[in-house]
Amino acid sequence: MLDKLGDSLKGVLKKISQSIFVDEKLINELVKEIQRALLQSDVDVKLVFELSKRIKERALREEVPGLTKKEHLINIVYAELVNFLGGEGAKIEIRKKNFKIMLVGLYASGKTTQAGKLARFFQKRGFNVALLQTDIYRPAGFEQLSQLGKSINVPVYGDLSVKDSLKIYKKFEQELSKYDLVIIDTAGRDALSEELIKEVRELYDYVKPDENLLVISADIGQTAMFQAEQFHANCKITGVVVTKLEGTAKGGGAISACAATGTPVKFVGVGEKIEDIEEFNPPGFVSRLLGMGDINALLEKAKEAISQEDAESIKKKMLKGDFNLIDLYEQMQAVRKMGPLSNIFNMIPGFSQAAIPKDMLSVQEEKLQKWKYIMDSMSRKELEEPDSVGFERMERIARGSGASIKEVRELLKQYKQSKKLVKAFSGGSSRNMEQLVRKMGKMQGVKGMKLK
Template sequence: MFDTLSDRLGGVFDRLRGRGALKEQDVRDAMREVRIALLEADVALPVVRRFIDSVTEAAVGHAVLRSVTPGQQVVKIVNDALVEMLGGEETPSLDLNAAPPVVIMMVGLQGSGKTTSTAKLAKLLKEKQGKKVLMASLDVNRPGAQEQLRVLGEQVSVSTLPIVEGQLPVDIATRALQSAKLQAIDVLLLDTAGRLHVDQGLMDEMKAVAAISKPRETLLVVDSLTGQDAVNVAQSFAGQVDLTGVILTRMDGDARGGAALSMRAVTGKPIKFAGIGEKMDAIEPFHPGRVASRILGMGDVVSIVEKAAAAIEQEDAERMAERMAKGQFDMNDLRQQLRQMQKMGGLGALAGMMPGMKKAKAAMQQSGMDDKVLLRMDAIIGSMTPKERTKPDLLNAKRKIRIANGSGVQVQDVNKLLKMHQEMERAMKQIKKMGGLKGLGALFGKGGLGAAMPGLGGPGANAGLPGLGGGGLPSNLNDLLKK
């Protein structure tokens, strides 16, 4: 979402870092460019003014301009201001400290992704926090809305309130509360009706439901692709209903990001969750600090670690560690690594969160390389026999032709995958000799993962992949891996 803004800000700060000393006018010129970048990203004008004023005041101070690295100091000030704009260092969380059932009321306009977000949140509460959840649809206006929530409930294995035709929203809320108490439900999620626009009838209905259910949390679901209109909607709801937070959907889209940057500052309500895809597990807590770091191209190592922890099973990790200790690494191991990368969001998502990998991500996009490259590599391994996967040395010319035909690629692609495997196998043996994780950097070095991928990525991929193939990773990679 923030790619365009990130590119613009990156250009501004690269010029600042390139200068040894800064004058006040240099900072003011840079802030003028930042102001234009934020406005082009559709950030609300009052928010931009406050942001630029606060950053400029701090950045033109004597301590900054006379420091050893004034450019870096300005970037830090901008980062801190971005974090504050997005809600501060602390990650907002749901307030579930009340006698069960704790009621969460979902509100928003029709088409914002409210019903889907209700199911996603229910799945998250059930699986991550171990809560017993019940969902109830109060939307009697949109045809099929109640049935949609029931189907989603089956997908995420969360109970939904049985549908009774003809009941009004207040009656459904009353029945949902009674049912939740009888079933010893921890969290009751109420999916309220939406409208195509904000009107008094919608507000009156929500107020009536709130009076009956007394929600602990009232979450406004807004579509981040609607830009400034999303901010206007949030202001309208905040003026009528006691909102406690916001859920931004479609944060993985190509919007300019202004809604996310403006929402907290305009409404005063924290962004608690972000929808990042269509799958039922594609929702995550909104971390202001991490989002700010991504916007400024600083990466998000913490999120990578969390994704890895979620994607890698404990038994698989132990098995891999045992094989690494022995210096073993066959095609089955490589296939497992490729699939874990897919679970973690794919090449683009990982590159976007790695510090210093912004240019590599851009190179991937320009070369036509996408996550299909992982599927192609998986298909090549899938076309091998079990014996060939265990002993890749068996692959002669005839076998390679068979594998290439079976996986729909060229023989040279099979050779590149085999070369990548050889480099990674060599790295595993180095790890065994070194007795630690220091050798893991070789997996990404010259001839490793990045060098094998060009040519598998589609048209134009032969141009190579700067930043992945030969030393483009951060110099502190080994230190990060040790942690």
């Protein structure tokens, strides 16, 4: 995906790491290379210059204690690119019962295909999904969506005899209200005509979708900005799905254009198959683009400065004694980021002397990933009150996340253990604490655990 842009940017990073001095000359050179790479990827010229100006200014001005100039420079390039593509990213949360997602866009942008992909995406996360076809101009659209629905066992609604998309919606409105999520496909056109706008707006005004996603094909590059603005002016776009990203060099242009208009890219389509969709997450995307594996070590070092803050907030939670699964997940991630759990322990009065093996709460990457899938399949309430999750819900969560019930149970068990530990922190005497630490050590097979 976007191989060429990735290669050019990797070249830039390599140049930084191989240079002896970071001086103005080097900065100028690499800013030029970044500009070239982005322009080739069809990013808008004005945006390219704004970005390179920011990188240059920061590189010349800022200094970060504890980081070499090279490390800092790599960090700036990474952070500015992430920011350029939309910052932290915006996930779609199915926030309420009978959530509605509407897909709009020009002809052949990939609306119908993404409707199927999104149905699959959310079905896997445990939601009861239905699809609705409102395209009255292309009768084949109903058949196409029906096929997609059938392949994943999701019901598809539509009526070819009704020649008005709003009427189709109204006809099935009652029935659709029983689903967790309804995904509404709409008709496309080969230009953004008045007629299209009027029809989409009518449907939009009535349905009031929770998410109104503009589907854009990546190969249109920076003209995505124009489309996003046009649609936005008529029916509020809450996000963009950029499709066919795997097949074009212009994806960078499409994505950055959307980010610049303030409409976050929420998903990217990366193939014709129903599984070929990904939540768009700028940090992950940029990491892949840059081949972060190689320079990750450098970045980790930069992040340590931030992890002090994470540690601070975890400490607060621990001392307060409230601790749910979301906290556990954040904690596991922070611990992974920081390495030693002792960083946290050291900050808690009275426990600075605790000789706790560094790997006590560390979990392997793989397991953490699995747990993340499981947690993604849980509702907010279940995450906040994990004790309320009974067997039936475990089954649903397992189904939604592709994990086994055993794995779900294991996660909940880990949560209970951690919660005990937290309780001991917040209220327990040091004697209780000592016993507990020993017990935890035994449970996790860590030898030689003792409090000094």
